[in-house]
Amino acid sequence: MSDYNRIEKALTYMSEHASRQPALEEVAAHVHLSPFHFQRMFCQWAGTTPKRFLQALTLERGKRMLEDEHSLMDISHSIGLSGSSRLYDHFVQLEAVTPGEYRNHGSGVAIQYGFHDTPLGEMFVAVTRRGVCRVEFSDDRGADEVVSCLRSDWPRGNLARSEEATGYVIDALFSKPADWKRGPLSLHVEGTNFQIAVWRALLRIPPGKLASYSQIARALGYPKASRAVGNAVGANPVAMLIPCHRVIQQSGALGGYRWGASRKQAVQFWELLHQEPAEL
Template identity: 40%
Template structure:
């Protein structure tokens, strides 16, 4: 595999915090593509252009676990174990009826829904803003109206125009204007913690599936069949998979938490490597809470 250049030139006045955030994001992307090689700390550090000590310290600070532990979260064995461990957690999450709200670290997500007909009546003449921003998972595109976020995508092909066009297929009837300054607060809240309000357009079935996705706790995964049963539609796993694939708001509506039977990670709109990266990140973020539970 072609060696990925991790570190890039940065201007002297970049803040250390921004530099560290961007660098670790690139390391995570590299690991999502090379985890099968079980790279050593020394190799990862060499790819990042850092000493092993510096990488270990920086990575642990931003991700919450060591590079070695993070690579373990990327494996198929971990995905299988997560499926087994998630069942009781999911039972509680769905029974408590978390409709309309989901927790991601310090992020609180609320939403309002519209059918395609509602969107058409309100969307004609509506102006939406979009912007490109850094995230722990690479460059992301966010589209929002004055009422909230209606699209979030990752640039999985390094083709901004293609990513924007793909996301805008679900935003027909509206004018989309680039305005990164307007979008920046949404990006900061989405990946740094805060309140984010979503405006979702979909069929009643799609909206039902997307609302169910927001009930899946961080660090847990579910199969398409399990999700179908939990929304009261057993036997509709294929239809559920179609609705999951059409999710317009990645990360905030965690479609990445649905995997195939046996733990196989595939079929992600923004590339399976990106899905694996996000799941491993969430597993790492959940590690401190699991350690606390074990100690109590």
């Protein structure tokens, strides 16, 4: 069992039993570690203790974030106007595949891809000359299957493996803002006009905040389109860069996630626990 798999299992256990605040020894035993080793591993992963995590793991947190209507869709993307700790949220430029590229199935497009270990598990990244076209969690599938899915989306593209060419995306996701030296990240993704509109709306949800499917539908001017919004959220091709993990059900329940509910919860809390104070 990898370190992330142990953490994921622990997160799920703590979430399911949060109402009774399980002791450190109990959670450690659940993932077959001593309390000392589990505490150390958890702190390395989350930057905080299991006890603090449990204190944050409440339905009230989700409810408070859902009530914060004003900041969900109005906040600026500009890094000069925000004190967000995650630089990539404000330096992501979304560019859709052109009709010609869609018809040509990526003919002549050079695509470099790579597999990278991260605190949230193995991630697969693919980039073109115009930007990032795929980011997903890949540790629950074989490499051949993941690459095959990429090839099915770009059947005439020229694929080549290069972790060196894709590593900058992982740096953007997990490095400190002060350490990020590149300019804005560009996304090169394929989607319908409605999907693109939903993905742009997701980019306006601040790190550490959550929105419901119905809130996004209302913000887009389609108050009865919650189901369609959910489908668009689920079709997001670039995990974390377009933050579909910040969308939950109106009740406060997690809702769906392509890579599983446990992973969604892990991403949410990783993001929450790694926020830095806003700039004054």
